[in-house]
Amino acid sequence: MRTVFWENNELKMIDQRILPARFEVISYRAHKDVAFAITDMVVRGAPAIGAAAAFGLALAGYESDSTSTDGLLADLQTAAAVLKSARPTAVNLAWAVDRLMNVAKSITGSTADLRVAVLNEAQKLADEDVEINKRMAEHGAALINDGDTIIHHCNTGALATVDWGTALGVIRTAHEQGKRIHVLVDETRPRLQGARLTAWELEQYGIPYEIISDNMSGYFLKAGQAQKVFFGADRVAANGDVANKIGTYMLALAAFDNGIPAYSVVPTSTIDLSLAHGGLIPIEERNTDEVLGIQFHGEPIAPKNARARNPAFDVTPNRLLSGIVTENGVVYPPFDVNFAKVIR
Amino acid sequence: MRTVFWENNELKMIDQRILPARFEVISYRAHKDVAFAITDMVVRGAPAIGAAAAFGLALAGYESDSTSTDGLLADLQTAAAVLKSARPTAVNLAWAVDRLMNVAKSITGSTADLRVAVLNEAQKLADEDVEINKRMAEHGAALINDGDTIIHHCNTGALATVDWGTALGVIRTAHEQGKRIHVLVDETRPRLQGARLTAWELEQYGIPYEIISDNMSGYFLKAGQAQKVFFGADRVAANGDVANKIGTYMLALAAFDNGIPAYSVVPTSTIDLSLAHGGLIPIEERNTDEVLGIQFHGEPIAPKNARARNPAFDVTPNRLLSGIVTENGVVYPPFDVNFAKVIR
Numbered sequence: 001m002r003t004v005f006w007e008n009n010e011l012k013m014i015d016q017r018i019l020p021a022r023f024e025v026i027s028y029r030a031h032k033d034v035a036f037a038i039t040d041m042v043v044r045g046a047p048a049i050g051a052a053a054a055f056g057l058a059l060a061g062y063e064s065d066s067t068s069t070d071g072l073l074a075d076l077q078t079a080a081a082v083l084k085s086a087r088p089t090a091v092n093l094a095w096a097v098d099r100l101m102n103v104a105k106s107i108t109g110s111t112a113d114l115r116v117a118v119l120n121e122a123q124k125l126a127d128e129d130v131e132i133n134k135r136m137a138e139h140g141a142a143l144i145n146d147g148d149t150i151i152h153h154c155n156t157g158a159l160a161t162v163d164w165g166t167a168l169g170v171i172r173t174a175h176e177q178g179k180r181i182h183v184l185v186d187e188t189r190p191r192l193q194g195a196r197l198t199a200w201e202l203e204q205y206g207i208p209y210e211i212i213s214d215n216m217s218g219y220f221l222k223a224g225q226a227q228k229v230f231f232g233a234d235r236v237a238a239n240g241d242v243a244n245k246i247g248t249y250m251l252a253l254a255a256f257d258n259g260i261p262a263y264s265v266v267p268t269s270t271i272d273l274s275l276a277h278g279g280l281i282p283i284e285e286r287n288t289d290e291v292l293g294i295q296f297h298g299e300p301i302a303p304k305n306a307r308a309r310n311p312a313f314d315v316t317p318n319r320l321l322s323g324i325v326t327e328n329g330v331v332y333p334p335f336d337v338n339f340a341k342v343i344r
Numbered sequence: 345m346r347t348v349f350w351e352n353n354e355l356k357m358i359d360q361r362i363l364p365a366r367f368e369v370i371s372y373r374a375h376k377d378v379a380f381a382i383t384d385m386v387v388r389g390a391p392a393i394g395a396a397a398a399f400g401l402a403l404a405g406y407e408s409d410s411t412s413t414d415g416l417l418a419d420l421q422t423a424a425a426v427l428k429s430a431r432p433t434a435v436n437l438a439w440a441v442d443r444l445m446n447v448a449k450s451i452t453g454s455t456a457d458l459r460v461a462v463l464n465e466a467q468k469l470a471d472e473d474v475e476i477n478k479r480m481a482e483h484g485a486a487l488i489n490d491g492d493t494i495i496h497h498c499n500t501g502a503l504a505t506v507d508w509g510t511a512l513g514v515i516r517t518a519h520e521q522g523k524r525i526h527v528l529v530d531e532t533r534p535r536l537q538g539a540r541l542t543a544w545e546l547e548q549y550g551i552p553y554e555i556i557s558d559n560m561s562g563y564f565l566k567a568g569q570a571q572k573v574f575f576g577a578d579r580v581a582a583n584g585d586v587a588n589k590i591g592t593y594m595l596a597l598a599a600f601d602n603g604i605p606a607y608s609v610v611p612t613s614t615i616d617l618s619l620a621h622g623g624l625i626p627i628e629e630r631n632t633d634e635v636l637g638i639q640f641h642g643e644p645i646a647p648k649n650a651r652a653r654n655p656a657f658d659v660t661p662n663r664l665l666s667g668i669v670t671e672n673g674v675v676y677p678p679f680d681v682n683f684a685k686v687i688r
Binding site for chain 2: 017018020021022184186187188189190191192195196199200203209210211212213214215216217218219220222246247249250251253254257283291292293294295296297298299300301302303305306307308309310311314315
């Protein structure tokens with residue numbers, strides 16, 4: 001089953017807020033509900049939210065009762081803005097919506113033709129995501145040696161994409177190639193996507209793993225107990241600076257300090273050549289309930305009126321990255337020059 | 345009220361496992377229970393467990409029914425071994441027990457004299473801890489500027505000592521001097537001493553703070569939103585390498601990468617000149633329930649059979665520290681040379 005898929009005129013998505021306690025699939029018929037699902041992180045992961053937004057726009061086509069293509073295009077444009085504003089950091093969201101809007105604008109047939117064209121393009125985008133992930137995984141798996149212990153941050157698996165995954169897809173492919181791999185899974189505070197989602201996926205793939213607190217990765221890197229670091233990205237700037245889930249910067253720094261290679265794995269759609277460097281990438285600050293709302297021994301973890309901060313992403317400077325793995329090959333520094341080899 | 349104190353022939357300690365949800369004081373009459381309380385982290389923080397072990401040894405004197413000083417000394421020696429083995433990393437535990445045993449061995453009077461001498465030395469050690477902390481705090485507060493935002497790791501306040509605190513004592517003194525301070529409190533996974541204990545203390549002192557996940561400190565340091573980093577230590581090697589709560593290494597690395605000064609605040613009793621470098625400091629690995637046992641939205645954070653790792657400390661290399669604050673002044677690099685100025 002895919003993480004994001006179209007069935008019976010509905011968008012269906014695995015509810016990632018409640019895994020691993022419960023596995024549930026939610027159906028969507030309205031683009032505004034899809035936008036909220038992206039904001040509330042029913043679906044998360046840059047490629048997955050791109051696909052969700054694409055199907056959300058397809059829903060908007062069917063929601064519109066406009067009988068003229070101009071009216072329908074205007075409704076789609078309004079829905080596109082709603083979907084694009086659901087989350088700011090991952091560029092795939094805008095990339096997917098813009099791609100569909102370009103197709104919509106090129107249609108010269110009836111409103112029915114237009115609705116179908118948008119849905120078909122969403123489906124094509126979703127299918128391509130799976131295919132791209134598998135190519136990425138092949139390129140990345142070549143970087144992994146038999147016996148490697150790999151530190152992985154956040155969730156970048158099937159749940160973060162339409163299927164297969166980016167960084168976790170690389171690990172999965174290396175495992176299927178027969179390489180013996182052990183994964184140290186960063187729990188990934190505050191929302192614990194590592195402990196909740198990555199561990200859940202690794203269980204299913206039969207890949208050995210242990211969960212660690214994010215602040216432990218430096219210990220294992222320094223102790224020589226990890227040989228590689230892999231993570232995804234939500235947006236990559238033109239110079240190779242990488243915005244990814246909060247904590248990635250400190251992990252990459254610890255890898256660099258110990259001479260351990262760190263790789264970001266992304267589809268080329270995540271590379272935003274319009275931004276010269278990572279400092280220009282918008283960083284979302286989310287509700288502080290995500291930080292304060294966990295329980296320790298069943299009790300609140302902080303005094304009643306405690307306040308918190310919650311930046312959801314950080315930027316890892318290009319100098320800390322050994323390579324960026326894409327569907328068209330591994331890019332090595334200097335990234336600003338070498339991106340031309342994979343972006344066509 | 346002190347964190348660790350003697351009253352009515354009992355050792356009393358604030359139960360730090362259940363704060364901030366409940367404030368309870370537990371009474372101890374047996375040294376083995378004190379050893380277990382140290383292992384189970386009823387009491388934690390290097391200076392506090394030193395004082396707890398000292399009073400634990402005093403209890404052992406009263407537990408012994410030996411009528412000869414040799415027999416009593418043998419019982420104390422057995423209890424000393426039990427107390428010293430409660431936790432491996434903080435050197436203060438062994439330091440305190442050894443100090444009391446040296447006093448015990450020097451007593452030439454009756455068994456009653458010996459019992460009283462051990463208790464008096466424990467009380468003296470506890471009183472000295474408070475006085476030492478206040479001297480440390482004066483030296484450290486001079487490093488803090490009006491308007492500073494300070495990132496603080498773990499708990500190093502009154503709860504980590506007999507009273508006042510080490511790194512948090514510095515912050516408290518700077519606050520009492522009228523400096524306007526804001527503290528970014530690392531939650532400090534896995535046991536959340538920052539969110540639970542440091543935030544609770546800061547509330548009482550009226551010092552503004554916000555809780556962050558440990559993996560966020562790099563973001564704030566890179567964004568120029570923090571001017572200082574302060575933490576304690578469980579053991580400092582002769583070259584200035586610092587073993588402290590897991591995550592300190594990654595925090596110090598992020599501070600260094602951004603040119604932000606990072607200070608460890610310790611009594612000289614935490615400096616272990618017998619170990620040439622930090623690689624020789626024993627690092628405790630604790631039960632993985634501490635990592636896996638929190639709840640997210642009331643649900644487990646990991647699949648049912650998930651495994652984890654739980655190193656409780658890491659070693660921060662001396663190259664990442666701007667200074668080490670002691671009761672006898674701030675030590676600057678090269679630490680191996682300059683420790684002689686504060687250790688008498």
